[in-house]
Amino acid sequence: MSDTSETSEKEQPRRRQARGERRIAQLLAAAAQVFCTSGYTAASTNAIAREAGVSPGTLYQFFPNKEAIAVELGDRLMHEMRETYGEALAPVDPATPLEEAVGAAVDRFMAFNTAHPVFFALMHGPDIPGGITDAHDQLHATLIERVEGLLASLLPGTPAADITRTAHVCLGIYKAGLELVLGHEDAERAAYVQEVKNVLIRYLGPLVGDRLGRT
Numbered sequence: 001m002s003d004t005s006e007t008s009e010k011e012q013p014r015r016r017q018a019r020g021e022r023r024i025a026q027l028l029a030a031a032a033q034v035f036c037t038s039g040y041t042a043a044s045t046n047a048i049a050r051e052a053g054v055s056p057g058t059l060y061q062f063f064p065n066k067e068a069i070a071v072e073l074g075d076r077l078m079h080e081m082r083e084t085y086g087e088a089l090a091p092v093d094p095a096t097p098l099e100e101a102v103g104a105a106v107d108r109f110m111a112f113n114t115a116h117p118v119f120f121a122l123m124h125g126p127d128i129p130g131g132i133t134d135a136h137d138q139l140h141a142t143l144i145e146r147v148e149g150l151l152a153s154l155l156p157g158t159p160a161a162d163i164t165r166t167a168h169v170c171l172g173i174y175k176a177g178l179e180l181v182l183g184h185e186d187a188e189r190a191a192y193v194q195e196v197k198n199v200l201i202r203y204l205g206p207l208v209g210d211r212l213g214r215t
Helices: 003-038 045-052 056-062 066-088 098-115 117-123 130-154 160-182 186-208
Strands: none
Touching (some): 003 056, 003 066, 003 117, 045 056, 045 066, 066 098, 066 117, 066 130, 098 160, 098 186, 117 130, 117 160, 130 160, 160 186
16 A cells, blocks of 8 residues: 555544534534523524534434533533633732732633623523533532632631632622623623622722732
């Protein structure tokens, strides 16, 4: 067998794999749209296939049911989310104004959530698919731990129970605000993002005191 033939045979599986990845990405993008529009429970594989512009049979070549689609979509989004909050919750320089520190963290989270509204639909809706419930719980626990770590650096000497409570309140404020943000567009959305920042700053300001720089 010639070197050319061997190279061609090796390239064929790679091309097939690349086509498969593109099709999966196409189906996941369609599923994200359907889940956002209809909700997980009301969504169907037929609707997802229709949104993707493929036959149901093509969809079933890659996913056996809509829960498998949701699990794959959730896994990919959670991986990206972990990278996002790793950047958003990096240690804060003591010279950083509280407004700047909170604003930077909120902006990173909001950028992710507004770019991927399906993340909120899947993770915080009333009908979370069973297959991603555990992963969601792990993500939430890890996020709380990261917020606790950040707060502990801002509030040295504060009892651990107080830090945990404050972390849960901060995350609760963010989630409540996020739902409002996702319900609006353009300038009104930006105004709601600023309101979320304002609430967090006013909540944390008296706790942090002069530990961070003030504008």
